[in-house]
């Protein structure tokens with residue numbers, strides 16, 4: 001996913017001040033991109049490097065990217081009170097150590113403070129300045145009981161671990177211990193600062209179109225990029241929910257922390273959703289489900305023959321996934337979507353009643369298909385609420401806040 005392209009102009013970290021700590025590791029090269037992307041998201045970034053980090057990347061690079069002096073020593077005389085270890089975190093919202101080496105984490109566990117970065121981690125005001133660690137090390141180092149013990153202790157002490165990922169390592173081995181990519185760390189940090197309005201809730205969603213086969217190479221589908229549904233899945237995960245996203249055929253990355261089940265047809269979507277729905281607190285149906293399918297899809301490609309009649313397709317109705325979930329006793333909190341081309345509120349209100357839903361979200365379909373922008377109308381039996389035109393993630397976060405407020409009384 002590209003760092004510039006996916007924010008729709010949002011500044012998700014506006015007003016946030018981040019101390020970006022670098023410790024020794026090859027993954028320091030990713031910290032350069034990370035600094036840049038944090039700043040693009042609206043944050044101010046103060047880089048602090050250990051001596052070992054300076055073996056991998058220069059302070060010059062990090063200064064140029066962050067537009068601030070880089071600190072590398074607790075004896076830095078540029079601070080008038082000579083207390084960089086205090087000053088640097090007093091207006092910071094978080095210290096993000098990326099990469100965090102095995103040695104640095106071991107140091108933190110013991111409260112050791114013999115260099116500027118470990119010193120400022122220990123001296124930071126814990127109530128206002130979170131500590132996030134992005135481990136980066138060889139898989140054997142990560143799996144070692146000493147590291148695992150340290151990780152457990154760091155979590156118990158309130159640190160948030162981001163990753164590590166699994167995959168190819170600089171040493172040539174393959175396994176757990178890679179630092180997350182800059183984009184993944186950015187998404188994690190943005191999520192960290194979102195209010196946890198759905199903590200402990202299980203949210204199930206459908207998104208994208210369905211594809212109904214005519215034969216092995218042809219089919220019927222609806223226009224839907226899946227972007228709105230994926231944005232809601234991301235927003236729900238950011239709000240602390242356990243999210244399962246049942247997706248039709250779309251070309252979108254799975255939001256971090258979201259469990260994704262890929263399906264093609266409406267029947268497959270139905271079969272994936274129904275067993276999960278009873279244990280879900282919230283069900284959001286954004287999928288553009290095909291109303292009909294071909295009654296008997298051909299096993300082999302239907303051949304075009306000169307002069308032969310055009311094939312006639314017999315259609316049969318697909319199951320209504322949302323209506324079926326809303327009929328459960330008790331149902332999860334069901335949110336429907338209505339993409340209309342005219343008479344938005346009237347058509348949406350009809351769906352609200354027909355499917356027996358507490359809430360439906362209406363939008364003008366052709367105006368939003370494939371776009372990063374949308375505007376939504378929330379409709380329930382009491383009235384309507386407009387969410388003004390914005391990028392889909394901003395709207396998704398507002399919708400998630402609304403759903404959270406409406407389901408706050410439901411126990412988890």
Ligand code: C5P
Nearest residue numbers: 285286287289318319320321322336337
């Ligand atoms: O039935 P209609 O397409 O008018 O309603 C749209 C809403 O119902 C959307 O939330 C859509 O995801 C859901 N739906 C469904 N299963 C269908 C048709 C629509 O879940 N077969």
